[in-house]
Amino acid sequence: MNPFRNMRGTRAARAVLLAAVVAGFAVAATAAPPTATQTVRWLRQEQSDFAGSFLISYSALSWRGRDWDLRGSVSWLSWRETVSDSPGTSGSGFGALYVTVGRRVWGDERSWRSRSRGWVRLRGKLPLQDDYAQTGSGKSDWGASLLTSNRYRELYVLAEAGILKLGEPLGVDYEGLFSGSVSLSYHRFGATAFPVFSFSASTPARREEPAYLEWSGGFGIVWSHDLSTSLLYSRGLTEVSPAEGLATVVSVRF
Numbered sequence: 001m002n003p004f005r006n007m008r009g010t011r012a013a014r015a016v017l018l019a020a021v022v023a024g025f026a027v028a029a030t031a032a033p034p035t036a037t038q039t040v041r042w043l044r045q046e047q048s049d050f051a052g053s054f055l056i057s058y059s060a061l062s063w064r065g066r067d068w069d070l071r072g073s074v075s076w077l078s079w080r081e082t083v084s085d086s087p088g089t090s091g092s093g094f095g096a097l098y099v100t101v102g103r104r105v106w107g108d109e110r111s112w113r114s115r116s117r118g119w120v121r122l123r124g125k126l127p128l129q130d131d132y133a134q135t136g137s138g139k140s141d142w143g144a145s146l147l148t149s150n151r152y153r154e155l156y157v158l159a160e161a162g163i164l165k166l167g168e169p170l171g172v173d174y175e176g177l178f179s180g181s182v183s184l185s186y187h188r189f190g191a192t193a194f195p196v197f198s199f200s201a202s203t204p205a206r207r208e209e210p211a212y213l214e215w216s217g218g219f220g221i222v223w224s225h226d227l228s229t230s231l232l233y234s235r236g237l238t239e240v241s242p243a244e245g246l247a248t249v250v251s252v253r254f
Contacts, residue, residue, distance in 0.1 A: 033254045035062050037073075043242040052081035054242075056095075069102040069119070074128075094128040102147070119147045121162075139167020143177075158183040166205060178203045179212075185220065193221045196230065204240065213237035216247070226253040 039058040045051060060073035075095035102121040125141040145162025159182045166174040179202035187194045196219060202212040218232035227250075234245040 035064075035251055035253045036060070037062065037249065037251045039247060039249045041245055041247040043245040046243045047239055050081065052079055054079045067104045069100075071098075071100045071102075073098045096128055097126045099124050113153050114151060116150045117148065121145045121147055123164075125167075127167075141166050145179075154187050154189065156185045156187060158185075164202075174205050175203065175207060177205060192223070193219055195219050196232065198232075209240050210238040212241050214241045216245075218247075227251070 037058075037060040039060070041054075041056045041058075043054045043056065045054065055078040057076045058073050059076075060071055062069065062071040064070075074097050076092070077095050078090075078092035080090040100121055100123040102119040104117065105120050106116070106118045108116040121144065123143050123145070127138050127140065129138055141164060143162055143164035145160050147160045148158070150157045150159075159180075161180045162178075164177040164179065166177065168174050179200070181198065181200035183196065183198040185194050185196045196217065198216045200212075200214050200216075204211055214234055214236045216232045216234035218230060220228060220230035222228045229251075230247075230249045232247045232249075234242065234247065236242045236244070
């Protein structure tokens with residue numbers, strides 16, 4: 001384990017957050033009203049050395065201008081561990097502060113029924129606890145991704161590919177993560193509800209572990225121009241992925 005690598009990772013994460021703050025001024029000058037998003041996920045985990053459930057909350061506030069976007073969120077976790085031959089543990093606490101800044105790199109508006117947009121995003125995570133725990137690693141992460149949103153008539157396709165450098169707690173050696181995800185939704189004209197299907201994958205955090213694979217499906221409802229909700233069910237396809245989960249998302253535009 002190289003302690004200086006951790007120091008470089010922390011500095012990189014702080015640099016990403018500083019870049020996000022600077023970009024925030026550009027966003028604020030041209031942004032639409034902010035959007036608040038509340039996500040709550042319940043996950044059931046089953047591994048050879050751990051079994052239990054998590055309740056995770058993400059509270060986010062985002063601004064989007066014509067060419068920039070800025071998003072900040074904070075996580076809170078509650079967990080209950082049930083391992084064979086042990087009494088198990090439980091607890092709760094705040095996890096981390098996340099900041100993401102995005103820059104639009106293309107925008108193709110063929111018509112109101114067909115469009116394609118692409119964004120480059122930088123992201124950083126600062127932990128809200130000092131030591132490795134169920135609420136997080138206690139170390140800073142940083143990464144970058146390419147996000148593209150595409151629409152063809154009623155079909156929406158959202159895809160993202162990225163890399164994430166995980167902070168390494170003492171005695172733990174993490175690999176850099178390469179990840180990808182794709183989400184499909186079908187918005188019938190005039191309908192308020194729509195189906196959603198997603199698939200996500202990433203390389204393993206540790207060399208001896210399998211890759212992370214998960215699919216999810218559900219539906220969303222657009223109640224008004226400023227309010228939308230969604231409900232999703234997910235299942236993991238490998239041991240390190242959550243066995244199953246439920247998620248609800250509420251978005252409000254001010």
